[in-house]
Amino acid sequence: MPFAHITGWGMSVPETILTNDDLSKMVDTNDEWIRDRTGIRERHIVHDEDQTTASLAVEASLKALQVANLRPTDIDLIICSTSTPEHIFPATACLVQDRIGATKAGAFDLLAACSGFIYAINMAAQSIRSRSIQNALVIGSETLSRFVNWQDRNTCILFGDGAGAFVLQASEMPGGVLSAVMHSDGSGGDLLILQGGGSKYPATEATLQAGKHFIEMDGKEVFRFATRVMAQATREVLDDSGIGLDELNWIIPHQANIRIIEAAARGLKLPLERFIVNLERYGNTSTASIPIATVEALEDGRLQPGHKIVFVGFGAGLTWGALAAEWTGPLPSERKVYPRRYRLWARIRSFLRRVVRFVEGVIWGRGS
Numbered sequence: 318m319p320f321a322h323i324t325g326w327g328m329s330v331p332e333t334i335l336t337n338d339d340l341s342k343m344v345d346t347n348d349e350w351i352r353d354r355t356g357i358r359e360r361h362i363v364h365d366e367d368q369t370t371a372s373l374a375v376e377a378s379l380k381a382l383q384v385a386n387l388r389p390t391d392i393d394l395i396i397c398s399t400s401t402p403e404h405i406f407p408a409t410a411c412l413v414q415d416r417i418g419a420t421k422a423g424a425f426d427l428l429a430a431c432s433g434f435i436y437a438i439n440m441a442a443q444s445i446r447s448r449s450i451q452n453a454l455v456i457g458s459e460t461l462s463r464f465v466n467w468q469d470r471n472t473c474i475l476f477g478d479g480a481g482a483f484v485l486q487a488s489e490m491p492g493g494v495l496s497a498v499m500h501s502d503g504s505g506g507d508l509l510i511l512q513g514g515g516s517k518y519p520a521t522e523a524t525l526q527a528g529k530h531f532i533e534m535d536g537k538e539v540f541r542f543a544t545r546v547m548a549q550a551t552r553e554v555l556d557d558s559g560i561g562l563d564e565l566n567w568i569i570p571h572q573a574n575i576r577i578i579e580a581a582a583r584g585l586k587l588p589l590e591r592f593i594v595n596l597e598r599y600g601n602t603s604t605a606s607i608p609i610a611t612v613e614a615l616e617d618g619r620l621q622p623g624h625k626i627v628f629v630g631f632g633a634g635l636t637w638g639a640l641a642a643e644w645t646g647p648l649p650s651e652r653k654v655y656p657r658r659y660r661l662w663a664r665i666r667s668f669l670r671r672v673v674r675f676v677e678g679v680i681w682g683r684g685s
Contacts, residue, residue: 321442321453322493324647325387325484327380328612329373330361330477330599335462337474344470351474352597356575360477360600362462371403371412373480374458377608378417381454382656385484385647389417389659392484393450395424396441398433398457398604400633401464402426405514413456417656418663422454430509431571431632432499433457433604435640438483438628439497445487453485457604464511466531475573476532477600481608486648496558497640498550505542508535509633543577546637548584551629554639560625562587567620571630572596572606581629593619603632622646 336359337348351357363369374397382389397410410424429436434457441453458480465473485494512518513529524530547570555562568591570578575596582589593614602609607628614620624644631637 318446319448319487319489320491320493321445321485322488322490322645322648323483323642324486324645325381325383325385326482326608326612326615327377327384328479328481328605328609329376329380330479330609331363331368331373333362333364334359335362340474343467344473346470346474354576355475356594356596357474357600358597361479363460363478368460369403370399370401370458370460370480371409371416373460373478374409374413374456374482375416377458377480377482378413378454378456379656379660381482381484382417385486386650386654387452387484387486387656388654389419389656389663390421392419392422392452392454394441394444394453395419395422396427396437396453396455397424398427398429398437398455399459400428400430400433400511400603401460409458410456415667416660416663418659418666419454420666429632429636430634431573431601431603431606432630432634432636432638433632434481434607435497435628435630435638436499436636438485438494438640439499439638441485442494442497445485451487454482455485456480456482457606457608459603459605461532461601461603464530464532466528469531471536472532472534475601477602479599479602479605479609481605481612483608488648490645492643492645495560495641495643496554497638498553498557499638500546500550500636502635505538505635506633508538508542508635509533540574540577542635543573543631544580544584546631547577547581547629550637550639551581551585551627554627554629554641558641560641564625565591565627566624567591567593567614567626569593569607569610569614569626569628571632572599572610573601573631606630620644
């Protein structure tokens with residue numbers, strides 16, 4: 318049975334930064350109040366229509382493919398975990414597939430809120446271990462700022478935009494993804510919810526006036542839930558993988574709130590220094606938070622090949638989960654590839670396919 322290794326990684330965030338001081342001019346809050354309760358100092362937000370969940374995902378994906386030294390045409394499966402897709406359909410993953418030129422890849426979106434990236438890595442790893450595929454691209458991408466009520470200080474201070482991506486590849490070398498656990502509790506679905514835009518509350522003048530298209534959260538209940546499950550899921554996945562807590566090099570948690578991460582550290586009896594934390598500069602980017610934190614840990618040298626790590630997160634649903642892995646990095650390769658060069662051909666291919674469909678429509682339309 319092959320092992321599923323994480324061989325490539327990349328991230329993308331908008332250039333525009335919204336600081337706590339900026340927010341204090343919009344709602345009744347201040348920098349000290351936000352940092353004390355969340356640990357967040359600033360967040361990145363999209364600023365124009367050209368920046369979308371898909372565009373951030375494409376940029377992160379190309380960086381991940383570059384690190385893995387893999388062509389887009391080598392990808393067999395794309396999973397995009399997102400709570401803020403471009404559309405209800407088509408899947409954002411399909412838009413990414415077209416834009417990067419992943420001509421052989423199946424593609425779908427996965428919705429498990431902030432736990433989604435862990436779920437998606439597990440799905441990709443299981444597909445590799447079952448020999449269904451060889452190479453997968455897993456993305457977490459969000460533009461949460463477009464669903465935030467900027468008059469609600471309880472939620473607008475929390476969220477930011479960004480994307481992160483991993484490449485997973487099959488190898489007979491031991492390591493990579495070792496174990497994962499996934500859980501849900503729909504009885505808490507109303508604690509963190511975006512009501513509008515689905516089949517129950519399609520967009521109408523009434524839903525817009527009622528604010529149903531904004532994120533709503535019961536902060537106290539979500540906090541209690543999160544502080545309970547973070548340590549629990551970590552212990553569970555360590556037991557499943559056979560890794561002892563003393564063998565663990567890093568925990569990379571969902572970056573939601575520093576108090577939640579501190580509570581998890583206390584629950585595991587570990588120093589906070591064993592956790593990768595960067596929410597001060599990004600806020601809660603939902604599915605993108607774990608890969609963004611991982612990329613930064615790799616770039617500054619903290620995360621090294623051979624390290625044993627746990628990803629752990631929680632989110633709306635309610636959902637939560639954890640994944641244990643032994644970090645290896647890129648697999649050996651005989652040639653250097655340049656994934657960005659495929660973007661031009663992807664655009665040409667996409668245009669030609671649209672032309673062919675138009676011509677076919679004209680031809681077949683004549684006979685109808």
